[in-house]
Amino acid sequence: MTKWNCERLEARLDDYLEGRLAAADLRAADAHARSCSRCAEWFDARCATLWLRRLEPLEAPPGLETRILAQTVAPPPRESLWAVLGQGWTLVSQPRFAFGLAAAVFSAALALSALDVSLRDVRAADLNPANIYRAVNRQAHQTYARGARFVNELRLVYEIRTRLEAFRSDAEPPAPQPPPDPGPGEQPKPDDGNSVSGTIGWLYAYHQMTLVRTLR
Amino acid sequence: MDDAELVRRCVAGDSAAWESIVRTHTRRIYNLCYRFTGQRQEAEDLTQEVFLRMFRTLKSYDPAQGALGVWLHRVSRNLLIDHYRATRRDRMTSSLDDELTHLGEKEAAPAQQDRQVALRELSATLQRALARLSPELREAVVLRDLQELEYREISQTLNIPEGTVKSRINRGRAELGRILKRLPGFDSPEGMLQ
Numbered sequence: 477m478t479k480w481n482c483e484r485l486e487a488r489l490d491d492y493l494e495g496r497l498a499a500a501d502l503r504a505a506d507a508h509a510r511s512c513s514r515c516a517e518w519f520d521a522r523c524a525t526l527w528l529r530r531l532e533p534l535e536a537p538p539g540l541e542t543r544i545l546a547q548t549v550a551p552p553p554r555e556s557l558w559a560v561l562g563q564g565w566t567l568v569s570q571p572r573f574a575f576g577l578a579a580a581v582f583s584a585a586l587a588l589s590a591l592d593v594s595l596r597d598v599r600a601a602d603l604n605p606a607n608i609y610r611a612v613n614r615q616a617h618q619t620y621a622r623g624a625r626f627v628n629e630l631r632l633v634y635e636i637r638t639r640l641e642a643f644r645s646d647a648e649p650p651a652p653q654p655p656p657d658p659g660p661g662e663q664p665k666p667d668d669g670n671s672v673s674g675t676i677g678w679l680y681a682y683h684q685m686t687l688v689r690t691l692r
Numbered sequence: 693m694d695d696a697e698l699v700r701r702c703v704a705g706d707s708a709a710w711e712s713i714v715r716t717h718t719r720r721i722y723n724l725c726y727r728f729t730g731q732r733q734e735a736e737d738l739t740q741e742v743f744l745r746m747f748r749t750l751k752s753y754d755p756a757q758g759a760l761g762v763w764l765h766r767v768s769r770n771l772l773i774d775h776y777r778a779t780r781r782d783r784m785t786s787s788l789d790d791e792l793t794h795l796g797e798k799e800a801a802p803a804q805q806d807r808q809v810a811l812r813e814l815s816a817t818l819q820r821a822l823a824r825l826s827p828e829l830r831e832a833v834v835l836r837d838l839q840e841l842e843y844r845e846i847s848q849t850l851n852i853p854e855g856t857v858k859s860r861i862n863r864g865r866a867e868l869g870r871i872l873k874r875l876p877g878f879d880s881p882e883g884m885l886q
Contacts, residue, residue, distance in 0.1 A: 490858060493865060520869025521862055527872060528837040531815055536722040537736050544714050544740055548747040549707050 480508040485515050492518065493525050591615060632686070639679060695760035699753050714743060717761065720839060721768050727834045728772045730819045738775060742768045758848040765841065765849045769831060776827050817878075821871045829864030836861045 485505055491497050492505050509519035567573060588595065592615060601607060627633060701709035721742050726735035746767050753763055822830055835841045835849060836857075846861075847854045872878040 489862060493862060517866040517870070518862075520873060521865035522869070523878075524865045524869035524872055525837055527814070527818060527878065528833070528868075530811075531818060531838065532811060533719060533723050533838075534726055534815075536719045536739070537732070540722065540736060540739060541714055541718050544718065544743045545711055547740065547744060548714075549710065 480504045482508075482512060482514050485509060485518060489518060493522055495522075495525070635682070636679075639682075643676075694755075695753075696755040699750055699755075699760065703751055710747070713760070717764055718743070720761070721764065724765065724768055724834065724839055725772065727819065727822060727838050728830065729775070730823050734775075738768075738771060742771055745771060758845065762841070762845045762848050765835065765839070765845070766851075769835075769849055772831070773827065817875065818872075821868055821875075824871050825864055825867055829860055829867060832857060832860035833864035833868065837865070 480501070485492060485508060488497065488505075492502070492509075495502065497505060506519065506522070509515040509522065602611070698709050698713060702713065718739065722735055722739045725738040725742070726732060729735050729738065742764070746764060749767070753760065757763065822834070825833065831850065832846065835846045836843075841849065843854050843857050846857045850857065852860075
């Protein structure tokens with residue numbers, strides 16, 4: 477085997493760096509390059525080549541090919557109008573959609589009925605915001621008045637109010653009259669039912685009766 | 693099917709032919725972009741950009757100028773150079789000292805690691821060292837030692853004579869070796885030499 481020197485190494489530099497020399501030549505060339513200041517850079521280059529060739533290729537990130545294809549392949553052809561309508565009908569004809577639609581219509585009808593709105597009587601002027609506000613305000617007041625009348629006409633409320641008025645009139649002081657002198661042996665009269673304690677007793681009895689009815 | 697036929701079918705609108713090209717070359721182009729930029733996300737974006745550009749200019753492919761892979765490398769290389777110029781200002785903020793300190797820290801990790809982790813460490817360290825090379829030397833080294841292109845193919849890709857290709861590759865390797873031997877773990881290459 478010929479001894480390796482600077483001239484020989486430079487003449488076979490590509491083969492040396494690519495590792496294409498025979499094993500014995502490679503060992504000898506390495507020994508020379510490592511010990512020679514002039515050829516030291518080629519020894520560094522050979523080491524770098526060996527390190528680089530130890531690297532394994534990286535895997536492409538998952539989905540990269542798919543993304544590339546999605547960006548480069550032409551978009552699918554447009555669907556015809558009939559196909560789109562067919563898809564819409566398939567959606568609408570499902571029972572879930574029909575039930576949902578029926579529930580929505582029923583709720584809307586209920587709400588309109590409660591607000592006393594008749595769709596037949598709706599005119600263009602009714603859609604004016606000022607008119608809408610006035611109608612809603614009027615409807616709210618009417619609803620409140622109806623509610624108040626309903627509560628006032630309840631038998632219980634009527635009786636309670638009647639009794640309260642009686643209670644109030646009983647509690648008012650009588651017209652000033654000179655008190656007669658009670659004669660000797662004259663006793664005060666027992667309660668005749670029109671006094672304050674009689675009214676409270678009546679209310680208590682009524683309350684008890686209502687409670688018993690409720691419990692039954 | 694040869695490259696010319698594949699491209700002809702792509703241009704005619706055969707999506708299966710285009711899918712075949714994408715699936716064959718994506719990994720190599722992604723590796724090239726990653727070795728050039730050192731950033732996975734950037735490499736991914738650039739890989740997509742390469743194929744978009746290729747898709748738009750597929751009609752201009754001339755089989756007489758070289759294999760489809762070489763043409764694709766040339767498209768990628770042009771894009772990478774554009775990207776390198778566009779991002780030069782950002783890269784100038786990091787100093788060599790910072791990077792070398794970081795390299796040393798990475799290599800000081802425990803020696804007994806499993807193979808996958810060791811390879812990942814090696815890859816990251818070499819990547820940072822590669823980033824220290826000038827673009828001309830880096831692309832030549834990457835195309836030869838990582839993409840394993842022949843000198844003739846590199847010459848076609850870079851549009852320079854083969855002699856210049858060899859010179860750049862060897863100078864790039866020597867420069868890379870000088871950077872690496874300053875790092876712990878790379879200073880004693882006995883295990884690699886025969």
